[in-house]
Amino acid sequence: MVAVDQRLQQVRFKVPATPEDIATLKIGSIVYLDGVIYTGREGVYNRVIEQGERIPLELPAVSNVNFHCSPAAAIEPDGSYNVGGVTATASFRFSKWMGKWFELSGAKIIIGKGGMSGQDYRDLFVPAGAIYLTTVGYGTGALLGRGIKRVIDVFWAEELGNAQAMWVFEVQNFGPFLVDSDLEGNSLFEQQGQLINANLESLYADLKPPALSRFGETDNRKDELI
Amino acid sequence: MIPYDCIEQAAFNIMERAAIDIPEDYRQSIVELADTEQSELSCFVLKTMIENYGAATADRRPMCADTGLPRYYVKVGNDARPEGGFIALEKALRSATARATHDIPLRPNRVHPLWRTDLNNNVGINAPEIDWSFEPDVDWIDLTTVHKGGLFGTDYRMLFPGDGIDGIKRFLLDALIAFGKRGLACQPAIVGVGLGGSKDACMVLGKQAACLRIVGDRHPDPKIAKLEMELKDLGNSIGMGPMGFVGSSMVADLHIEVGYTHTGGMPMSVHTFCLASRRATVRIHADGHLEYRTDPQWFSKYSRRETVEWSQ
């Protein structure tokens, strides 16, 4: 086993994150957060961006960290909360809303699963001075659940359901996350993917061609696949 | 007669175990992969996962907040008699699902496919899925629950006999590479490969191979067992580890299940059971006594028989 902990940079800072905190982050760094974060995904984006509803809390004064997540949490009849595990959901699906969301919310950090495209980083994140943190694994629900100290509020639980609602959490030593994109729009996933891609052709070298082709090998719908 | 309440409670209990406690066979495989992994990023991910399993068990909280699509596999002894019959048994499983969703809690993932209606209890039209099988000469009922994340890692392809083993390898590589990028499949995975059957049966077999056999289990046919190991090694030679980082930890184990199929074809399905490989089983004995385990023992000589008659 390689001794990872000595070699990967590890940082911890407060939310709302300052431009200086964000500027120090390098792709592949390990990050822990303290402060307030909120969840937001298609349900929230739809309401705010498509339907023009007001964001129900003071952003970015309260927080500039948007978590793509639905917690495994229940709202009790007496209005209290039971938060179990917390895990991110795949972020690439939210690409079309991110530009507008940065404008409206002032978010500087997006936490999610799997990153977004290099294109999105360059076109949307870099101009907004924002970076992307990916959760690790991705099933670190229990570790992240531990980092949540308190549910401050839940918005639109009724209208959107618990999974899509906007949860506002107070967090402590919340992580680990890995920096996927930095302020220049470099991407860890993109860089790692390119290293792996270099080897892919050779895996297929000894395999005979398939009896029947399929879509994916051609993108011309008029081609016969035989 | 097995009391209704006993079945409902057992069904609830395994939902809790599945959501929180990683099966030891899978945990051990991640420890071993972390030992051999040379990439520091991949190794960091594996070590974080191991830490996460510990936190889940210590805090009694779900290991992954995406508690997947909770569902049941039921194996009924030919001599087992559930109170109220099988309609009551299905009701018990639906009731346990709703109760577990609130009490553990599980994420209420289940929604109507078109209207996105969420009843907040993981129950709905055709949900939870309940798969049935039978076992001769016994009077117990085995309940297994699986919480599998659902969006990435599953694919189907109609291959042809002429494609042979090369075709199987090609499709496996295609699927693992496609879903492994950025770690969308949350690998290292227990990979299930379904071969043969009709298209729907092929999907079911592959899914069960991934979710209902433990790491280290080998198919009883030695030639299939050998192919399982060969395909596992192939998956780990891609050069991809967890989260799609450079690495060698892609496949924790690989299981193949076969079914007799159309003479002109060789349908194949691939399924990946993720870093939160959650399964738990309870055996409900005729006297209501409960026995828990993490090995579903779903496939048996009986379920894999190829004869008309059954004899032990």
Ligand code: SF4
């Ligand atoms: S694929 Fe598994 S580990 Fe990953 S988020 Fe889904 S349930 Fe969790």
